[in-house]
Each structure stands twice: as C-alpha cells, then as structure tokens.
Amino acid sequence: MNRLGGYAIWVGIAIVGAACWGVLALYQGETINAGWLLFAALASYAIAYRFYSRFIRDRVLGADDSRATPAERLNNGRDFEPMDRRVLFGHHFAAIAGAGPLVGPVLAAQMGYLPGTIWIIVGVILAGAVQDMTTLFFSMRRDGKSLGQMAREEIGPVGGAAALIAVLSIMVILLAVLALVVVNALAASPWGSFSLAMTIPIALLMGVYLRFLRPGRVLEVSIIGVGLLILAIIGGGWISESSPYAAAWTFTPNQLTLALIVYGFVASVLPVWVLLAPRDYLSTFMKIGTIALLAVGIAITLPPMQMPRFTEFAFNGQGPVFAGSLFPFVFIIIACGALSGFHSLVASGTTPKLIQKESQVRPIGYGAMLTESFVAVMAMIAAVTLDPGVYFAMNANPALLGDTVQSASQAVNGFGFSVSPETLQSTANAVGEDSIVGRTGGAPTLAVGISAIFAGLTGILGAAAQAFWYHFAIMFEALFILTTVDAGTRVGRFMIQDLIGNVWRPFARPSWLPGNIIASALIVAGWGYFLWAGVNDPLGGINQLFPLFGIANQLLAAVALTVGTTILIKMGKLRYAWVTALPLAWDAAVTLTASWQKIFSTDPAIGFFAQRAAAQQSIQAGQLNDTMAALGAASVDDARQILVNTTVDGVLSILFAVMIIIVIADASRVWFGIVRGSKEPEMSEAPWQESHLDSEGKEIEREPVGAGR
Amino acid sequence: MPDSPLVRPFRYAWEYLKEISGENAYDRYLAVHAATHPGKPAMSRSEFYRWRQDDKYNNPGSRCP
Numbered sequence: 001m002n003r004l005g006g007y008a009i010w011v012g013i014a015i016v017g018a019a020c021w022g023v024l025a026l027y028q029g030e031t032i033n034a035g036w037l038l039f040a041a042l043a044s045y046a047i048a049y050r051f052y053s054r055f056i057r058d059r060v061l062g063a064d065d066s067r068a069t070p071a072e073r074l075n076n077g078r079d080f081e082p083m084d085r086r087v088l089f090g091h092h093f094a095a096i097a098g099a100g101p102l103v104g105p106v107l108a109a110q111m112g113y114l115p116g117t118i119w120i121i122v123g124v125i126l127a128g129a130v131q132d133m134t135t136l137f138f139s140m141r142r143d144g145k146s147l148g149q150m151a152r153e154e155i156g157p158v159g160g161a162a163a164l165i166a167v168l169s170i171m172v173i174l175l176a177v178l179a180l181v182v183v184n185a186l187a188a189s190p191w192g193s194f195s196l197a198m199t200i201p202i203a204l205l206m207g208v209y210l211r212f213l214r215p216g217r218v219l220e221v222s223i224i225g226v227g228l229l230i231l232a233i234i235g236g237g238w239i240s241e242s243s244p245y246a247a248a249w250t251f252t253p254n255q256l257t258l259a260l261i262v263y264g265f266v267a268s269v270l271p272v273w274v275l276l277a278p279r280d281y282l283s284t285f286m287k288i289g290t291i292a293l294l295a296v297g298i299a300i301t302l303p304p305m306q307m308p309r310f311t312e313f314a315f316n317g318q319g320p321v322f323a324g325s326l327f328p329f330v331f332i333i334i335a336c337g338a339l340s341g342f343h344s345l346v347a348s349g350t351t352p353k354l355i356q357k358e359s360q361v362r363p364i365g366y367g368a369m370l371t372e373s374f375v376a377v378m379a380m381i382a383a384v385t386l387d388p389g390v391y392f393a394m395n396a397n398p399a400l401l402g403d404t405v406q407s408a409s410q411a412v413n414g415f416g417f418s419v420s421p422e423t424l425q426s427t428a429n430a431v432g433e434d435s436i437v438g439r440t441g442g443a444p445t446l447a448v449g450i451s452a453i454f455a456g457l458t459g460i461l462g463a464a465a466q467a468f469w470y471h472f473a474i475m476f477e478a479l480f481i482l483t484t485v486d487a488g489t490r491v492g493r494f495m496i497q498d499l500i501g502n503v504w505r506p507f508a509r510p511s512w513l514p515g516n517i518i519a520s521a522l523i524v525a526g527w528g529y530f531l532w533a534g535v536n537d538p539l540g541g542i543n544q545l546f547p548l549f550g551i552a553n554q555l556l557a558a559v560a561l562t563v564g565t566t567i568l569i570k571m572g573k574l575r576y577a578w579v580t581a582l583p584l585a586w587d588a589a590v591t592l593t594a595s596w597q598k599i600f601s602t603d604p605a606i607g608f609f610a611q612r613a614a615a616q617q618s619i620q621a622g623q624l625n626d627t628m629a630a631l632g633a634a635s636v637d638d639a640r641q642i643l644v645n646t647t648v649d650g651v652l653s654i655l656f657a658v659m660i661i662i663v664i665a666d667a668s669r670v671w672f673g674i675v676r677g678s679k680e681p682e683m684s685e686a687p688w689q690e691s692h693l694d695s696e697g698k699e700i701e702r703e704p705v706g707a708g709r
Numbered sequence: 710m711p712d713s714p715l716v717r718p719f720r721y722a723w724e725y726l727k728e729i730s731g732e733n734a735y736d737r738y739l740a741v742h743a744a745t746h747p748g749k750p751a752m753s754r755s756e757f758y759r760w761r762q763d764d765k766y767n768n769p770g771s772r773c774p
Contacts, residue, residue, distance in 0.1 A: 077741030079764060090729045215755040218730035272766040273759075281730070350765075490766060 017043025031304040048125040053366040063358040068691040082356040093368040100336030103442035105380035110321040111314035113384040123338030124373035127583035133365030134564040139348035159666040170552040176530030184441035190249035191240040198232035206278035261528040268489040268520040283480035301456040307384035320396035323605035328593040332550035337376025341556025382449030389419025397540040398438030399632025408437040432467030447473035492523035538638035570681040595657035608650035615643040
C-alpha cells in the first residue's frame with residue numbers, strides 16, 4: 001500500500017510537470033504567468049533527483065556505504081572531518097553559487113523565455129548535476145585530489161597540462177567579465193558606488209573583530225555586518241539625493257576600472273583575515289538570504305511574463321544583446337545553472353574531504369547543483385517579467401542605443417519592440433537612478449526585476465521601496481562578484497606561484513612576499529587588461545567577452561566530463577559510460593561550434609576575425625566602412641581599438657578550441673587502449689577500508705571480537 | 710527545559726547556522742584531538758581559527774562565477 005502511494009505521488013508530480021511544460025510551450029494568450037515556469041522546473045528537478053540521481057549513485061558509481069570515506073579514515077578535526085550532510089550541502093552550495101547563474105539567463109532572455117529555460121532545466125539534469133556528482137565522487141575516492149591532478153593521473157601528462165592552462169586562462173577571463181559587470185552596474189551611480197565602497201570599512205571592522213576580539217564568532221559578526229550593510233544602502237540613497245556628495249561619488253567606467261584593479265591587487269597581497277574572509281562571510285549570508293527571499297517573492301507575487309516565448313533573435317542570430325543564433329549560443333551564454341565547469345574545481349577539493357558516507361554525493365553533488373539551477377530559473381523569471389522594451393533598452397549594445405531615452409526608444413523600435421521615452425525615464429526614477437539606458441551586464445536588469453518583485457511584497461512601504469530594493473540587489477550582486485574577484489585573484493596567484501615554483505623553488509612558498517607581489521601583479525594585469533579593453537570596447541565589452549567566458553567555462557566542463565568518462569571506463573563500467581560521455585559529446589559540440597563561428601564566421605557581428613578585417617579596412621581607408629558603422633563604431637579610433645580587441649579575443653578562442661581537442665583526443669587514446677585490451681586500466685583510487693560510521697555519522701557500536709577480552 | 714513546538718524550529722535553525730558558520734568547529738576539533746593525540750596540548754581557540762582561515766584560503770578551491 002505504501003509502495004502504491006509512493007508511485008501515485010510520483011505519477012502525480014510527473015503529470016503536474018508535464019502539464020506545466022505543455023502550457024509553457026503551447027499557451028496562446030497574451031502573457032503567461034511565471035508560476036507555470038516555476039512548477040515545471042520544480043517537478044522536473046524532483047523527478048530527476050528521485051530517479052536519475054539514484055540510478056547514478058547505485059548503478060553507475062556504485063557508491064558503497066560500508067567503505068570508509070577519506071573524512072573518516074583521515075579525520076584530523078581540521079581539513080578532513082566527517083561533516084553532517086545538511087551542513088555540507090550548505091557549504092557546497094555557497095561555494096558553487098555565485099553571480100554566474102544570475103547573469104547568463106538575463107542575457108539569454110533576448111531569445112525569449114523558452115530556449116534558456118529548457119536548457120537550464122534539461123542541461124542541469126543530464127549534464128551539470130551529473131558532472132558535479134561524478135567529479136565529487138571520483139575525487140572522494142582519491143582522498144580529495146584536484147581536477148588537475150586527476151586529469152594528470154588518469155589521462156596523462158598532456159591532458160593534465162592542458163587542464164592546468166585551461167583553468168588559468170578561464171580564471172583571467174572570468175574575473176574580467178565579472179569585474180565588467182560591476183563596472184557597468186556602478187558607473188554614474190553615486191548610490192551604488194557609495195554602498196559598495198562602504199563594504200570595505202565594514203569588512204575591515206569584521207576582520208579585526210574575528211581576529212582579535214571574538215575569534216570564531218562568525219554568526220554575531222555577520223549579523224553586525226549585514227546590519228551595517230543595510231545602513232550603507234540607506235546612506236547611499238541619502239548621498240545620491242544631496243547633490244554636493246553625489247558628484248564626488250559619481251565615477252566614470254575608467255575610474256571604476258582603475259579602482260577595481262588596485263583593489264584586486266591589494267586584496268590579493270594582504271592576509272586573508274583583513275578583507276577576504278570577512279567579505280566572504282558577508283556575501284555568503286547575503287546570497288543565501290536574497291535567494292531565499294527571491295523564491296518567496298516569486299511564489300507569492302506570481303508575476304506574468306512579458307517576454308515572448310521565442311523572439312526572432314533566436315533564429316536570425318541578429319540579437320542586440322549578443323550576436324549568434326540559438327544553437328550554439330544559448331548553451332554558451334547560460335553556463336552556470338545548467339552546466340558549469342567551474343564546479344568541478346569545488347567538487348574536487350574541499351567538499352570531498354568532508355563527506356561522511358559515499359552515498360551522500362547524491363544530495364551534495366546532484367542536489368546542490370539542482371538548487372543552483374533553480375537560482376538561474378529565478379533570474380530568468382526576473383528578466384522576462386520586465387517590459388521587453390525596457391529589457392532591450394537596458395541590455396542592447398550601448399553604441400546602438402545612443403545616450404538619451406529618445407534615441408534608446410527609437411533603437412528599441414528598430415529591434416521590433418516598443419517602449420516610450422517616458423517609460424524609460426519613469427523606470428529609472430522608480431529605482432533612484434538618472435538613467436537605465438545601456439546598463440549592460442545583466443546585473444542592473446536583474447536588479448530592476450528583483451526590485452519590482454520585492455516592491456510587490458513590501459508595497460505598503462510606498463514608492464521608495466523599489467529604489468531601496470534595486471540598490472539592495474545591485475549591492476548583493478556586486479558584493480559577491482567582488483568576493484569572487486578577491487578569491488579568484490588569490491587562486492590565480494597561487495597557481496602562478498606554483499607554476500614558477502617548479503622552475504625556481506622559493507616562488508612556491510605562499511608566504512614569500514616578493515613572489516606574492518609578482519604573482520598577484522601578473523594575475524591582476526591579466527584580468528585588468530581584459531576589463532579595461534571591455535570597458536573601452538566601442539561595441540560594448542560584455543557582448544564580446546561574455547561568449548568567450550561561456551566557452552571557457554564549458555571547456556572546463558569538458559575536462560571534468562572527460563576525466564569522469566575515463567574513470568568510468570577504467571572501473572569496468574563501459575556500459576554506463578554514456579552518463580558522462582553524452583553530456584561530454586554535447587558540450588564538445590556546442591563549444592567547438594561556438595568557437596568555430598567565433599573564429600571563422602564571415603558575419604562581422606559574430607566572427608572575431610571578420611570584425612577584425614572590417615576594422616583593418618576602415619583604418620587603411622582612413623574612414624569607417626559600412627560594416628563598422630553598422631556594428632556601432634563611431635570613429636577610426638574606435639576601429640583601431642576593435643582591431644586590437646578582436647585579435648586578442650580571436651587568438652583566445654583558437655587556444656580554447658585547441659585545448660578541448662587535445663584533452664579529448666588524449667583521453668580517447670586511453671579509452672580505446674583499455675577497451676581493446678592493449679592498455680591496463682590503472683587507477684589511483686585509495687584502497688577499500690571498512691567504515692565504522694552509521695548514516696548519521698555516529699560511531700557504530702560493535703561486538704567485542706573474541707571472548708577473552 | 711523542554712522546547713515548545715513553536716520554539717523548536719528556531720532552535721534547529723540556530724543550531725544549523727552555528728554548525729554551518731563554523732562556530733562549533735573548535736569544540737569538535739578539541740574532541741578529535743583529545744582522542745587521537747592524548748596528552749599533547751591542543752591549539753587555543755584563537756590559534757585554531759587562525760589556522761582554519763589561513764588554510765582555507767591558502768589551499769583555495771574555487772566557486773562558480
């Protein structure tokens with residue numbers, strides 16, 4: 001009877017899910033409620049978790065709870081320690097979820113709500129969560145080895161080296177793109193700039209408190225920090241209204257770029273307790289709180305979706321937010337939330353050293369990734385519930401929009417949508433900004449969407465509520481982007497110190513100051529260059545750089561899925577290797593097609609080298625040709641800048657594509673060797689040892705062995 | 710003092726937050742240390758949290774962008 005009831009529930013969930021998907025795909029009315037999307041997502045996640053993740057755990061991986069995990073065998077109460085699965089879930093989720101799942105869906109919304117949503121949900125179920133779970137499991141079986149180490153040991157030195165270069169170059173692009181999102185959100189916004197600047201003294205205060213006054217009291221210091229943060233947002237509103245200070249807090253994009261570069265360098269050189277660690281606590285609590293609030297807000301207000309199911313940009317590839325057609329670019333632009341290679345770095349590192357029981361890779365690996373996917377779905381909802389005219393006026397290439405609400409309104413009409421100049425102005429006034437035209441990068445759009453949803457919840461507080469919530473959302477995104485910039489610069493710094501340390505020993509010591517400074521400067525110079533180029537790109541840097549970032553992230557996913565497939569084949573699970581091999585094939589197809597188009601497309605809106613050729617012609621002729629002008633370039637100087645940027649971006653695209661091909665080719669050599677029997681499947685798995693913990697992490701009481709005791 | 714049903718969820722939430730923020734980590738370290746290295750002096754609270762923080766960021770993983 002119980003079993004029957006169980007079946008009935010799952011059949012019910014399947015019917016609800018299918019009905020929601022049906023409505024999303026077929027409904028013919030004017031607008032459709034976001035609730036359908038929300039429930040389609042939740043039902044799909046529930047079914048995938050119940051059935052597919054269990055299949056992976058039991059059949060594919062063969063998780064064995066009688067086998068002791070590294071946390072149990074090597075428990076030292078410090079880095080190896082069996083941690084309660086619910087607590088570890090929280091840690092793991094906080095470590096994987098960043099700004100990525102919030103930005104990608106907003107940009108992809110230009111093609112309508114359906115393509116992005118389908119990819120977020122199907123992608124996470126069949127690819128993203130599978131990658132996270134398998135990487136976590138394989139790293140756990142190897143005492144928490146990193147992805148790079150696993151690639152070297154399981155594939156070979158060539159694959160390992162390619163993985164290392166991939167990680168480093170991705171880090172540089174990633175940091176530049178994220179910093180660019182912050183610059184675009186804060187430029188000419190005294191309110192935003194002031195609130196974000198205040199996070200520095202707040203973090204310093206928290207750092208001193210934790211280091212000297214009350215070590216380890218993270219909760220109380222975080223409560224103080226969040227309180228001060230709210231005051232900083234309210235203070236920002238006051239600053240932006242009183243004109244003498246407003247001017248002092250209004251920065252140009254180039255000033256902000258410089259500030260971010262200096263900040264990134266200083267934060268990387270300083271000890272972590274000063275800035276990075278307290279900022280990390282602050283952003284973790286803000287992140288989890290805001291995501292929870294957003295879920296509640298959407299569930300209560302259930303806003304209608306204004307964006308159509310598909311826009312024409314899905315098919316003609318002429319989108320003003322980013323160029324290129326649905327395949328492959330939706331799958332590139334939405335990386336985090338569907339399939340994110342970056343997670344494989346988290347899943348092979350800290351988390352595998354803390355797992356109590358092998359079977360817990362399911363809630364932690366698969367479950368946390370489903371949760372991140374849900375965050376991406378909410379970001380999509382926040383973007384598509386906006387007026388599409390407002391959406392395009394905020395996100396299109398600023399060169400096409402012009403500077404005024406009138407020119408932006410005209411440009412949006414040209415895209416086939418309509419918005420009046422008055423609507424654009426009143427939207428800006430409602431969120432407490434001078435203008436929202438050309439606020440690219442996704443963060444401001446999301447903030448307008450979130451503020452509308454939250455203002456719906458707190459409507460009694462009046463019109464001021466939306467401006468507060470807008471800057472709250474901007475602050476929340478900027479805060480954890482900056483945390484990623486801090487942490488990422490540090491990761492890159494250690495990687496460079498490690499690399500040079502192979503050649504010259506003292507460099508490898510993290511505490512050696514000259515090495516610290518040189519390596520920090522190198523990594524900051526790397527992302528600083530791309531940030532500066534992006535800010536000054538005449539064609540709108542985010543449109544150019546975001547696809548590159550997506551390609552890089554999916555490249556890392558390809559490395560992780562290749563390692564996973566290799567290990568499955570070595571474990572003698574060839575018949576289940578499709579679980580990682582199919583997502584790998586899809587990921588490789590998407591990434592290589594996108595790289596191909598970015599390199600070889602003759603459409604100058606897409607291909608870097610076609611764009612470069614047009615720029616070169618303009619420079620030689622001494623005046624802009626039609627192609628350059630149509631893209632939005634305004635002068636021959638613009639063309640010179642485009643020439644440099646497209647060269648760098650194009651070369652990087654080639655590098656990424658070559659890396660993917662090398663890793664997969666090197667791995668398939670190993671696969672075929674094992675399948676044909678010409679190669680021994682050598683594995684570096686830690687040997688089996690019996691576990692003495694029960695599923696709650698308690699020591700199992702055992703019968704004393706032998707009667708003589 | 711037995712919890713009333715109204716208080717219990719809040720107590721659970723508070724315990725969860727304490728666990729997740731690492732406030733309980735020192736007590737657990739002391740227990741493991743006493744069991745594995747009996748007689749040897751353990752780190753003080755402040756030393757432990759310094760070690761923990763430095764270790765976390767000196768052996769960085771990464772996060773989703």
